[in-house]
Amino acid sequence: MPDPRGRNGFDGFLRYLAVFFVCVILGMVAANTLFPAASAPTFETVPYSRLHAEIESEHVLEATIEGSKVRAILDNGQRIVATAPDDATLIPRLLRIGAVVTVAEPGIDLLGIVLTWLPALLLAGVMVWIYQRTHGAVARPQSRRPTMRATNVRFDDVAGIDEVKAELSELVDYLKDPSRFAAIGAKIPRGVLLAGSPGVGKTLIARAVAGEAGVPFFAASGAEFVEMFVGVGAKRVRELFAQAKKVAPAIVFIDEIDAVGRRRSASGTGSNDEREQTLNQILVEMDGFEGTGGVIVIAATNRPDVLDPALLRPGRFDRRIDVPLPDLAGRFRILQLYAAKVRLSRLVDLFMVARATPGFSGADLANVMNEAALAAARAGRVAVEPHDLQHAIDRSIMGLARRSLVMSEEERRLTAYHEAGHALTAALLPDSDPIHKATIVPHGSALGMVVRLPERDRISVSRRKLEADLIVAMAGRAAEEIVFGEDAVTAGAAGDIDQATRLVRKMITEWGMDEEIGLVRAVETDHRTGEPIPLGEETRRAIDRRVKEKIARAYEEAKAMLLARRDLLDELSQALLERETIPGQEIMAMVHAPRATSIAA
Known part of the structure; x- marks a missing residue:
């Protein structure tokens, strides 16, 4: 097979050769202009009238005529050159006085030629460069051929998703x-579609399937198929499947397939031609005239709702497997896998770590274990201690602590009351998740935070739990108003208001938890385009009014709870000002401790 690079190599050689000759010519012209040879005689440039006078005085011994230039040597040794007009009597006059006359062919004016053609050459060079850029961009995928990737991952290396492993076995x-x-x-x-949140192990389980079966594994990302130029992605898909069929049975893994497999527009406008051609080629390869030829396609996505229906129908992706976040037992097994690579103290209880990390994915747990190991190494310890793991969990949940941020005493006091409001209502409401800790140490963009963690993995959420979360979210602003007055409230509740608004809107429009709107889904999407269907003006106004009413009611309930327990609010805020961070167990003990009551006589 001829080398496809041969033609490009020859063209490149010609270009470099042309550039070389141009540089040589320019160098010669510059050398002759700036550094004339020492041995070459110099002629003084004079007007033609002077040359005419010297001829009439018979002082010219030799004359060389080269085009319009006349170089003359006088009898006193002086050398002169002049530009002569078209004079037919010039040579006869020189011969009449006995001068030696030489007629030479006009020389080539290299500098003039170069200066004349240089703009055109530069323009042509720019056009060639632009062509090479565009042509090269299309040609580059020829060298980026998909290749097999070795995998030594087995099912034993994947934990927390036992049902998925059983399905893929x-x-x-x-x-x-x-x-x-x-x-x-x-x-x-x-085809098998793996759908799940980021970090749950979709890529890892696909590699494990290939490792367990001992078959070639071809991996690509959906974004790799989409290029600026139409046809490149489809060609890459053909190459990928062609190579996989040569070594079938094999596995082709396409990560983030939603980058290329998004729902196509029904109107045919506003779409990406390159992406659609690539998607069409994937559809043909998976269920075309030739068949897959022993190639199984495993694709992963975080957004299965945006995929094209033609991609999901039986015969292409016959199965959709949802990869969930690991439960408590799954998180424990994942931590055991990662702990085998880290030196842990005997005091570390991985089951307690698993209980403290609900909602964490496998990637999150790997990051927690690595952050804990880094913290132990920075402190010079030989093993990871429990507080290293707790620090890593807190950092993953709350972000990096910004202890260098200097707040005024008034800002610290306001933040303490704000977080105390959240903590007090969370401790009083039985449907709220237990408090993990409360802090007024800035983390990320937050000046303070109350972290709540569920005691168990929650499968479904009740209306009582959602309403409790809504009251807790509004309690921070309510505490600010109670203590400092309505005019002194700050923008610190922006995140709480955003959280409350989104929660209430979902309760009304998606979960049927509003008496006025009823048991309807007020958010609809077009099944052909995947775009949301606009709501009517009356419905939108009703939803907006109910969202405002529910948030206002939650705010009043939070305010009433805090006013009834103002002493606890002051006590919690003072403890935060003194200690900055308080564990959840201490907050619960403080709130539910028996208190003496006085009876008026």
Whole structure:
């Protein structure tokens, strides 16, 4: 097969050769102009009238005529040059006085030629450069061929998603022994879609399938197929499947397939032609005339709702497997896997770490373990201690502490009351999640924070729990108003208001938790385009009014709770000012401690 780079290499050689010759010519012209040879005689440039006078006085011994230039040597040794007009009597007059006359061909004015053609050459060079840039951008994918990637990951290296492993074990059995399935006429799924939140292990489980089956593994990202120039992505898809079919059975893994497999526009306008051509090529390869040829496609996405229906139909992605966040037992097993690579203190209880990390993905847990190891190494310890893991969890939840931020005493006091309002209502409401800790140390963009963690993995959320969360969210602003007055409230509740607004809007429009709007879904999407369907003006006004009413009611309830327990609010805020951070157990003990009551006589 001829080398596809041969033509480009020859063209490049010609370009470099042309540049070389141009540089040589320019160098010669510059050398002759700036540094004339020492041996060359010099002629004094004079007017033609002077030359005419010297001829009439018979002082010219030799004359050289070169075009319009006349170089003359006088009898006193002087050398002169003049530009002569078109005079037919010049040579006869020189011959009449006995001068030696030489007629030479006009020389080539290299400098003039170069200066004349240089703009055109520069323009042509710019056009060639632009062509090479665009042509090279299209040609580059020819050298970026998909290649097999080695994988030594096994199912034992993946924890926390046992149901997903059980579902995919069927693919492993087929890849190991396809004849067993073919004997009874069974067809293995051509494509499997892994859908789940970022970091749950979609890529890892795909590599584990290939590792368990011992088959070639081709991996690509959906973004790699989308280029500026139409047709490049489709060509890459063809190359990817062609290579996989040569070594079938094999696995083709496409990560973030939503980058190329988004729902196509029904109107045919406003779409990306390159992306759609690439998607069409994937559809053809997965269920075309030739078939997949023993190639199983595993794709991963965080947004299955935006994928094109043609991609999800049976015959292409026959199965959709939702990869969930790990539960308590899953987080414990994931931590055990990562702990095997880290030196832990005997005091570390991984089960307690798993209980303290609800909602964490496998990637989050890996980051917690690594941050804890880094903290222990920075402190010079030989093993990771429990407080290192707690520090890593807090950093993952709250962000990096900004102890260098200097706040005034008034700002610290206002922040303490704000967080005390959150903490007090969270401790009093039975449906609220337990408090993990409260702090007025700035973390990230927040000046303070109350962290709540559920005691167990929550599968569904009740209306009582949502309303409790709404009251807790509004309690910070309510505490500011109670203590400092309505005119002194700050913008610190911006995040709380945003959280409350989004929560209430979902309760009304998606979860049917409003008496006036009713058990309807007020947020609809077009099944063809995936775009939201605009609501009517009356419905939008009703939703906005109900959102405002629910938030106002939650705010009044939070304010009433704090006013009824003003002494506890002051006590909590004072403790935060003194200690800056208080564990949740101490807050609960402080709020629910028995208190003496006085009876008026």
